[in-house]
Amino acid sequence: MAKVLQKSAQKSSMSRFLDRDAVTGALGQLAEELPPPRPAAPEPAPAQPALRVLERPAVEIKETPPVRAKKPAPVQTLIRGGELYLTPRSAQILNELVSTFKEHTNRAVAPTHMLRGLLLAIQSHLPEVRKEIAALGPLKRPANESQFALDREEFEKKLGEAIIRGVK
Numbered sequence: 580m581a582k583v584l585q586k587s588a589q590k591s592s593m594s595r596f597l598d599r600d601a602v603t604g605a606l607g608q609l610a611e612e613l614p615p616p617r618p619a620a621p622e623p624a625p626a627q628p629a630l631r632v633l634e635r636p637a638v639e640i641k642e643t644p645p646v647r648a649k650k651p652a653p654v655q656t657l658i659r660g661g662e663l664y665l666t667p668r669s670a671q672i673l674n675e676l677v678s679t680f681k682e683h684t685n686r687a688v689a690p691t692h693m694l695r696g697l698l699l700a701i702q703s704h705l706p707e708v709r710k711e712i713a714a715l716g717p718l719k720r721p722a723n724e725s726q727f728a729l730d731r732e733e734f735e736k737k738l739g740e741a742i743i744r745g746v747k
Contacts, residue, residue: 715737
């Protein structure tokens with residue numbers, strides 16, 4: 580036959596530590612010599628702030644221009660595209676743009692910042708740029724090998740001229 584449990588279910592170690600009966604059982608006579616538990620103190624009333632009336636302001640108040648709130652930065656995911664191959668001439672132009680930006684703004688930018696800026700500048704003119712590129716008709720893209728450098732420069736010049744016509 581099953582025995583009837585006289586004690587309640589197992590308590591956590593912290594609740595046993597705070598339970599007077601558990602402490603008395605564990606420490607025996609020493610616990611009986613402990614002072615009785617103090618009643619809980621009543622919640623203090625909230626303190627009233629001391630008010631002090633000044634006849635004149637303690638600090639001179641100056642008008643300041645309103646501070647512009649910073650807009651939270653939009654979350655952007657950078658997509659790593661394929662590698663970008665530049666000819667020495669196009670690398671020189673890109674580096675020249677980057678150094679001009681730094682020279683006039685005292686801020687350094689990476690070439691990728693400059694390329695993204697150029698793309699954003701063209702973005703609002705995309706319909707016109709598309710029309711100009713379509714007007715070029717079918718073109719053969721030259722290979723990247725060095726023996727096709729002149730053909731590649733001519734091809735890229737046609738693309739650049741179409742983009743400029745579209746932006747104007």
